[in-house]
Amino acid sequence: MRVLLVEGDGSAARGTSNTLRSIGYLFDHALTGHEAVEMLRRYDYDLALLEMSLPDIDGYEVLRTVRAARLHTPIVAMSSMGGAHAKVRAFSAGADDYITRPYDTPELAARIQAIVRRSKGYSQPVLQAGLVRLSLDSREVTVKDRLVHLTGKEYMILELLMLRRGTVLSKFAFLDHLYGGMDEPEMKIIDVFICKLRKKLQQAGAKDVITTVWGQGYMMREDAEEGVPFSVPTRSSDDLPTLAVI
DSSP: OOOEEEEEOOOHHHHHHHHHHHHTTTEEEEOOHHHHHHHHHSOOHHHHHHHSSOOOOOOHHHHHHHHHTHHHHHHOEESSSSSSHHHHHHHTTTEEEEEEEEOOHHHHHHHHHHHHHTTOOOOOEEEEETTTTEETTTEEEETTTEOOOOOOOHHHHHHHHHHHTBBBBHHHHHHHHTTTTTSSSOHHHHHHHHHHHHHHHHTTTSSOEEEEEEEEEEEEEOSSSSTTOOOOSSGGGGGGGGOOOO
16 A cells, blocks of 8 residues: 655654555655645555645645546545644635544554545445455455465555456556665566466465456456456556656
8 A cells, every 4th residue: 555645844754654654655855835736646545544744735725626637546534633624724725534633542543444445435444356365454365264474565465456356557666666666676577476466376275366468567357256267457546646756
């Protein structure tokens, strides 16, 4: 999962950054409101955490600008102001949620997961494709109630595939999701990760849930049930904004 953190205060940013790392999220950091608007226009984030007090324009202006541009990235407003007026103002400007500082780390993680689930069309914290079940809360993957042990990178690939089920994802999208533009290995490493992930899922009893779309990338089948023929996809990650490379 990839998050944009919008925070101008260095101390607060470090605290939130540590929280995001502790729950396993990749993130980019915008220091100002104008920078945040530009990054949200250019890149495809799963969610943005927006501090309402910024050094240039305030968070309300960021929200209004982003929503006026028809950008639909889920945004969680963050502020030390916990009054009803501040919350109503943020929601009216386009925020999807509001959390008051100081926040509880498990609460922030739960809110992020809930908002991302809803934005992707899922109401429960468990994603399923055929026999494969993935818990966003526990980060566990099971096939026929049997736990499948994945590495961190394998889990991140499977999570992205399941969140964007039915959409072809390019190798570049996977690379950026895994490494965020930092010390990226060669593109062929994605083929290696996919091969290992497929093998583990197949050994657990889930076959043919990840499809290779030659010349484009990989996708988690929308009809991911054993014995169901594969149909040619109509969507591609090329139709989506590219994930951020910062």
